[in-house]
Amino acid sequence: MPPADVAEAAAQEEKAARAARRRRRVREAGLGYLLIAPALVVFGFFAFYPLVRTIQLGFYRTPPFPGLPNKAVGFSQYRSVLTSGDFRHSLWVTVLFGVYTVPTGVILGIALAVLAHQRLKGIGVFRTIFSSTVATSVAVASVIFFTLLNPQVGLFSYWLGKVGGSGILQDPTWALPAVSAVTVWQNLGFSFILFSAALQSIPDELLEAAHVDGASAWRRFRYVTLPLLSPTVLFAAVVGGIAAFQAFGQIDLLTRGGPVNHTRVLVYYLYQEAFQRNNDGVASVIAAALFLISLLLTAAQLRFLERRVFYAR
Amino acid sequence: MRGRVVLDGVVKRFGGAVAVDHVSLTIEDEEFFVLLGPSGCGKSTILRMIAGLEDPSDGTISIGERRIDGIDAKDRDIAMVFQSYALYPHMTVRRNIEFPLRSRSVAREDRDRLLAEATAALRLEGLLDRKPSQLSGGQRQRVALARAIVRRPVVFLMDEPLSNLDAKLRVQTRAELVDMHRRVQTTIVYVTHDQVEAMTMGHRIAVLDRGRLQQVGPPQEVYDRPANLFVAGFLGSPPMNTAPGEVTPEGGVRVAGGELTVQAAHGRTPVVVGVRPEDLSIDPDGPIGATVAVVESLGHERHVACRLADGSLWTALIATRDTVPHTGDTLRLRPHAGRVHLFDASTGERIATG
Numbered sequence: 001m002p003p004a005d006v007a008e009a010a011a012q013e014e015k016a017a018r019a020a021r022r023r024r025r026v027r028e029a030g031l032g033y034l035l036i037a038p039a040l041v042v043f044g045f046f047a048f049y050p051l052v053r054t055i056q057l058g059f060y061r062t063p064p065f066p067g068l069p070n071k072a073v074g075f076s077q078y079r080s081v082l083t084s085g086d087f088r089h090s091l092w093v094t095v096l097f098g099v100y101t102v103p104t105g106v107i108l109g110i111a112l113a114v115l116a117h118q119r120l121k122g123i124g125v126f127r128t129i130f131s132s133t134v135a136t137s138v139a140v141a142s143v144i145f146f147t148l149l150n151p152q153v154g155l156f157s158y159w160l161g162k163v164g165g166s167g168i169l170q171d172p173t174w175a176l177p178a179v180s181a182v183t184v185w186q187n188l189g190f191s192f193i194l195f196s197a198a199l200q201s202i203p204d205e206l207l208e209a210a211h212v213d214g215a216s217a218w219r220r221f222r223y224v225t226l227p228l229l230s231p232t233v234l235f236a237a238v239v240g241g242i243a244a245f246q247a248f249g250q251i252d253l254l255t256r257g258g259p260v261n262h263t264r265v266l267v268y269y270l271y272q273e274a275f276q277r278n279n280d281g282v283a284s285v286i287a288a289a290l291f292l293i294s295l296l297l298t299a300a301q302l303r304f305l306e307r308r309v310f311y312a313r
Numbered sequence: 314m315r316g317r318v319v320l321d322g323v324v325k326r327f328g329g330a331v332a333v334d335h336v337s338l339t340i341e342d343e344e345f346f347v348l349l350g351p352s353g354c355g356k357s358t359i360l361r362m363i364a365g366l367e368d369p370s371d372g373t374i375s376i377g378e379r380r381i382d383g384i385d386a387k388d389r390d391i392a393m394v395f396q397s398y399a400l401y402p403h404m405t406v407r408r409n410i411e412f413p414l415r416s417r418s419v420a421r422e423d424r425d426r427l428l429a430e431a432t433a434a435l436r437l438e439g440l441l442d443r444k445p446s447q448l449s450g451g452q453r454q455r456v457a458l459a460r461a462i463v464r465r466p467v468v469f470l471m472d473e474p475l476s477n478l479d480a481k482l483r484v485q486t487r488a489e490l491v492d493m494h495r496r497v498q499t500t501i502v503y504v505t506h507d508q509v510e511a512m513t514m515g516h517r518i519a520v521l522d523r524g525r526l527q528q529v530g531p532p533q534e535v536y537d538r539p540a541n542l543f544v545a546g547f548l549g550s551p552p553m554n555t556a557p558g559e560v561t562p563e564g565g566v567r568v569a570g571g572e573l574t575v576q577a578a579h580g581r582t583p584v585v586v587g588v589r590p591e592d593l594s595i596d597p598d599g600p601i602g603a604t605v606a607v608v609e610s611l612g613h614e615r616h617v618a619c620r621l622a623d624g625s626l627w628t629a630l631i632a633t634r635d636t637v638p639h640t641g642d643t644l645r646l647r648p649h650a651g652r653v654h655l656f657d658a659s660t661g662e663r664i665a666t667g
Contacts, residue, residue, distance in 0.1 A: 203399070208364075208393075209401075212366070212392065212470075213412050213413040213464075214464075223412070227401075227404075228403060230403075
C-alpha cells in the first residue's frame with residue numbers, strides 16, 4: 001500500500017475504535033442509570049420533590065384566615081423570618097443544645113468504652129448495660145425522665161430537694177440542661193458501642209509497645225489511644241451535631257418548648273409554626289434553613305472523614 | 314552483670330492451659346540469646362513475661378540484681394521490638410523514636426543527642442518527618458529498632474522482628490542485627506521459629522516445645538548433640554533422618570534394611586536411630602539398603618529421598634556433580650563414622666552419638 005493509504009487506513013481504524021468506545025460508554029451509562037433508577041424514584045418522591053416544594057412554599061405568605069389565596073412575596077418572608085428574634089432565639093437554643101449534648105456524649109462514650117475495654121470477669125454484663133440505651137426509644141427515655149423529674153413524685157426532684165417546688169423542667173435555667181441530659185443518656189448506648197468498636201480496632205501491640213516504652217496509663221491513653229480514636233470522635237461529633245439540629249421527640253414530650261421558649265429548638269419552632277399556627281410559609285422557611293445547616297454539617301463530616309487524622313497503614 | 318536475665322521456675326497458665334512449664338534459664342549479660350521453637354511453644358510468652366506484659370503464674374524473673382516480676386512494664390529497663398513493629402501510626406518517625414525518651418522525661422538536650430545517635434545508627438536521617446505508612450517494610454523495621462536502642466536499655470527483647478520482611482531483606486537485616494548487637498553491647502533476648510536465624514545470630518539458643526525447655530546451648534552444640542528427638546527434628550533442614558532400631562548383642566544397631574555399628578550402643582532397646590542428611594552418603598558397600606523415592610535439586614546440592622525397608626523416608630545430601638540416582642533405583646547408604654545418634658524410643662532422650 002502507498003503511505004497515504006496506510007495513513008488513511010490507520011485514521012479510519014482509529015475512528016472506528018473511538019466510535020466503539022463511545023458506544024460502550026453510552027451502554028454502560030445506560031445500565032448505570034437503570035440500576036440507580038429505583039433509588040432515584042424513591043428519593044425523588046420523598047426527598048427531592050418535598051425539598052423543592054418547601055423552598056418554593058417559603059416564597060408565599062400564608063393568609064391570616066384559611067381559604068384565602070397564598071400571596072407570593074419573593075424573598076421578603078425569608079428575610080423577615082431569618083432575621084426575627086424568634087428564629088434567632090431558637091437557633092441559639094439549638095446551638096446550646098448541641099454544645100450541651102455533643103461533647104458530653106463523646107466524653108462519656110469514650111469513658112465507658114475505656115472502662116469496659118478491660119479484660120475482667122463479668123465485663124460482658126457491663127457492656128450490655130452500657131449499650132442498653134440503644135434499645136430505648138426517645139419516647140421511652142423521655143417518659144422515664146419525665147417521671148423522675150416530676151416536681152411532685154420524681155426521684156430526682158426528691159434528691160435535689162425540690163419536691164413540691166417548681167419542677168426542673170419548668171425552671172428556665174435548668175430546663176435545657178435537663179433535656180440535654182436526657183438526650184445524652186439516650187444516645188450514650190450508641191456512643192459507647194461506637195467507641196468500643198473503635199477501641200477494639202486499635203492493635204494491642206501499640207499499647208503494649210507504649211507500656212514497654214515507659215508510658216504511664218495516662219500517657220498511653222493520651223498519646224496512643226486518643227489520637228487513634230480521633231476519626232471516631234469527629235464522626236460522633238458531626239453525627240451528634242446533626243442529631244442535635246433534628247431533636248424533637250424529647251422536647252415535645254418533656255417541655256413542649258417551654259418554659260417560655262427556653263427549650264424551643266429549631267425543629268420544635270418549625271412544628272409550632274406548621275401544625276399549631278398552620279403557618280406553612282414561615283415553617284417552610286425554617287425547614288429550608290434547617291436543611292442548609294444540616295447540609296453544611298454533613299459536608300463538614302465528609303470532608304473530615306476524607307482526610308481523617310490518619311490512616312492506619 | 315546488669316543485663317543478666319534469670320528465670321527461675323517460671324510457669325504461665327492461661328486458664329487451664331499451661332503455656333510455660335517450669336522454665337529456668339540464665340541469660341548472660343551482653344549475650345545474644347535466642348528462644349527457638351514452633352508456634353505455641355511458649356517462647357513469646359516468656360518474652361512477654363520478661364517485658365512485663367504478662368505476669369508469671371509462678372516462679373521469679375530478675376534482671377541484674379533486681380527481681381522484676383511484679384514491677385510494672387514501664388519501670389523495667391527494657392525495650393521491645395514487636396513482630397508487627399507496633400509503630401505509632403499517627404506519629405512521625407522522629408516522634409516514634411522519641412516516644413520512650415519523652416515518656417521518661419529525658420531532658421531536651423539529651424533527647425536530641427540520643428535521637429541523632431539512634432537515627433545515625435540505623436540510617437534513618439532522611440525519614441524523620443515521615444509517617445510509618447510512608448515507609449517500606451525494611452524502613453519500618455529499622456524505625457522499630459531505633460525506638461528500642463534510643464534509650465540504651467539493659468535488655469532488648471525481640472519478638473520475631475524479621476518475619477515480616479521478604480527473604481532477601483531478612484538475610485541482610487540478620488547481619489545488621491548482629492552488627493548492631495556488637496556495637497550496643499546489650500543483652501538481646503530474641504524469639505524466633507526460624508532455625509536459620511537462631512543458628513546464625515545466637516550466642517546460645519534455647520529450644521522450647523509445649524512450654525518446656527528442651528535444650529540450651531551454643532547453636533552448633535545443639536545441632537551436633539541434640540538432647541532429644543524433638544530438638545533433632547526441629548533443627549536442621551531437611552530434618553534429621555530417624556528410624557526405629559534395635560541394639561544387637563554384638564553392640565551394633567539393627568534398623569530396617571541393615572545393621573549399623575555404633576560406638577557406645579548400650580543394652581537399651583528399642584532405640585531410635587538418627588542421622589543428619591549431610592552425614593549420609595550413597596555407597597555401594599553401605600550398610601543400609603534403600604529405594605530412591607524423589608530427587609530434588611537445589612542448585613548447589615541435591616536431596617535424595619529414599620525409602621528404607623520399613624517405609625521410613627531418609628534423605629541424603631549429595632553434591633550436584635555426583636552421579637544422580639533415579640526414582641526407583643535401589644542403592645545403599647552409609648552414615649559417616651561417629652555421626653549416628655541414638656535416642657531412647659520411649660522417652661525420646663538422647664542415649665549416645667557414635
